[in-house]
Amino acid sequence: MTEKRDYYEVLGVSKNSSDGDIRKAFRSLARKFHPDKNPNDSEAEKKFKEVQEAYAILSNPEERRKYDTFGHSGHGSSPFGPGGFQGVNISLDDLFGGGFDGIFNQFFGSSRRRSSKGDDLIYRHTVPFQVAMDGSEEEIEIQALRNCIECDGSGSNSPDKVKICPACDGRGRVERLERLGPFTQRAVSDCPSCEGRGKIIPDPCNSCGGQGMSQQSKKVKFTVPPGISSGVRLRMRGHGGASRSENGAPGDLYIEIEMHRHPWFERDSSDLLMGLPVGFSDLALGSKIELSHIDGKPLVVNISAGSQPGDTIEIKGRGLPIQGSSRRGSVMVVLKLDIPKKLSRDQKKTISSISDILGSNLDNVEERIREEASRRRG
Template identity: 25%
Template sequence: MAVIDYYEILGISKKATANEIKKAYRKLARKYHPDLNPNNKEAEQKFKRINEANEVLSNPENRKKYDEYGEHWQHAEDYEKAKQQQKQYTKQQGSQGSSRRYTDEEFSDLFGSMFGGGSSRTHGGQVKFRGQDFNAELQLDLKDVYTAHKRTLTVNNKNIRITIPAGIENGQVIKIKGHGGKGVNGGPNGDLYIAFSIRNTSSFKRNGQDLYAAVDLDLYTALLGGEITVHTFDGKVKLTVKPETKNGTKVKLKGKGFPKYKKEGQFGDLYITYNIKTPTKLTAKEKELFTELSKLR
C-alpha cells in the first residue's frame, strides 16, 4: 500500500499554517467536487483524498499525530501502548535467559502490518480499530433548503442517499453514521461529516429562520394607503399599506420566513422594509398640483 502524504495532496508544505490549509482545501474541493465533475471517477477519487487530508491536517491534534505516525495516526495511542507492552515482554524474556529481542523497527513493522489488514494478535485476539471519519462539503442554493429533499452523494466510490432537512444553515455540519472509512479487523466504520455551503441568490436576506426584504412603495400609496402585492419565499401575498406610511417603515409577516430546522410546519417571520420612491419626470400638471399642495401645508 502506498504511503499517503496529505501535505502533498493539498499542495502545501509541512510548515503550512491553519489558514493556508483551509484555503488549499477549499480551492481543491471546489475544483474536484462531484457536482462539478459528473461521471468523472478520477475527480471523485481526488475529492475523496482531499477530504481525508483536510480531516487530518485541519485538526491540530490529528495533525500532530500524523506528523509522528504517518498514515497510522489514528492508532497513535494503541501504538504507544503496544510498544510499551513489547518492551516489557522483551525485558521479561531477557530476565528468563531468552536471546530474542525485537528492535523498535521490527516491532513497528509488525504493528504496521496489522493496520494494513494483517492478522497480528494481541493477548490471543485481533485488535479492532474504528475507521477514519470523512469530511465533505456540499454546496447548495438557498432555495434548495427551503424544503426537505433527498440527494445522492458519492463517497469512497459508494452512492449514499441522504435526506437534507429543510432549514439547514450555511456552515452547518451533519453526521452520517457509519459512512466514513472502513474499520480495521472488524472494527466499526467511521462517520461522514457533511458541511453545507449555502449560496443565497434570492432577493431575501436570511438570519436564522427570519427573512428580510425591501419593497419599493410609490409616494401616493404611502400617503393615501392602499393594497400592494409582495413576494415571499414561496409565493405572493397581498399587503395593506396604512395611510401616511413613512420611509423605512418595517412590517412583519408572521410565519412567512424560513422553515425551522427539524421542526416540521414551523417557520420564522418575513420582515418588509418600505422604500418610498419619489416620482420623477413630472408633467406640467403634476408640478402644478404639487405646488398647490405645498401652499396648503
C-alpha cells in the same frame, strides 16, 4: 533552552484543584489541541504534548507530591526517561466518546487494542434557497476508500499465495514495553514486516499495489430537512473511508450544506427580511401589495396610511420552518421610499401643487427632528 511552564498553568488549574478538576481541564485542552483536529499545526502539536506531560504528572498522586514540593527540578532528569516525554496516542474517540478509561490504559499499560476507524470525509453540497422552506431529497457522488475491485480486497494478484505475517501473527500490530517514569506501558504500533496489513503479499495487485483498497466512486442519498442553514453539516455514519484494520469501522461522511441566495430575501435564522420600494402615495394613503412567496401562497403586505420610510411590517408565520417545531418564523418587510430620478413637466407641476397644500417639510425642522428621535426611541 526553553524553560518549562508550570504544570498547573499548562492545564489552567490552581494547585488546590481536585483530581476531577485536573482531569476535566486535561480533557478540554486535549480536545482543543488534538492533532486530528489541527492537522499540520506544529504549535497545536507542541501544546498537545505539553498538556499530556502536565497531566501525566498531576494525575499521579506521588508524582504530583514531588512536583508540588520541588517543582521541575525535583525529578532531576526527566521522569519519562532519557528521551523525555514523547506523548501517547490519544484518539478523538477517547476524548469525545466514553473511552476515558482508554487514556489511563495507554498511560498505565493496558494491552487492549483498538481497531482503527476509517477516514472521515467532508463534502460541500449546494442547494436552492427553496430547500430551506421545503427540505429535499439529495444525492451526491463521492470518492472514498473501498475494497479493491480487482483483487476483492486481498491485495494480491494471486490470493492463494497470501500468507499470515509471522512477525505479528496476522494482527498487523506489534507491542513493545516502554518505561514511563515509574510505570511501564505497552506501546502498540504497525508491524514493520507487513506494514500493518497482517499479511505477506508476494504478488501485489496491479490495481491497488497490495493495499487491498482503492479510491472508488459512490453515490450517497440523503435528506435535507426544512429550515436548514448554510454551513450546517449533515453526518452520514459509516459512509466515509473504509478502515485499514481488518475489523475497523468505516469513517463517517459529513455533508456541508451551502445555499444559493434568494433574489430578494435575506435570512435571519427562521425570519426572512426584505426591502419593499414604495411610492409617496403608498405611504401617505396606505396600500395593499401582493407578492409571490416561496411557500407557494401569495404574500400580502398591508401598508397603513401615514407609514414612514424605514418602518418594518412583520408578517408572522410566513418565514422559514423552525427546526424541531411545527412553527415558522416571520417575514419582515422594510418600507423604502422610491423617488423617481427623472420627472416629467406635468409630474413636477402636480407635486409642486401638492407641496403648496401640505407645506414644506423644512418648516419647524428642529421640532420634526426631535419628534423623529422620540419615535425611534419608543
